Amino acid sequence: MLRSGWQVLRRSLPQLVDEMAIAPEEIHQLVLSVAGVLNCHDVASRGVVGQQVFIEMHLIVSPSNVVEAHAVTEAVEALLHERYAPARIVIHVEPPEYHSDRLTYS
Ligand SMILES: [Zn+2]
Numbered sequence: 001m002l003r004s005g006w007q008v009l010r011r012s013l014p015q016l017v018d019e020m021a022i023a024p025e026e027i028h029q030l031v032l033s034v035a036g037v038l039n040c041h042d043v044a045s046r047g048v049v050g051q052q053v054f055i056e057m058h059l060i061v062s063p064s065n066v067v068e069a070h071a072v073t074e075a076v077e078a079l080l081h082e083r084y085a086p087a088r089i090v091i092h093v094e095p096p097e098y099h100s101d102r103l104t105y106s
Helices: 001-018 024-032 068-086
Strands: 037-048 054-059 085-093
Touching: 001 024, 024 037, 024 054, 024 068, 068 085
Parallel strands: 054 085
Antiparallel strands: 037 054
16 A cells, blocks of 8 residues: 555656756746736746756736837846846747636646
């Protein structure tokens, strides 16, 4: 009983550990603290914090013009760099109708 439970856990652990370098909830909370950010979803991260991480997300911002939307994106990138550098960050800016509560890719 105990043993088979452990085997199930061991089978699922590598995926749980390897998939995300940083808890998506943590990134989500950080990103939403940036002025102009309306929504952040489909967050993914890989690598090791302090060595090299890759962060990816979908972002919806309040400004609709490209210059201002870009400025919000840069503020998000700066904050993530400050917290997790060295980091490579890819942000997909989306229109408001792509708003989603899906925190990670399923
Ligand atoms: Zn999206």
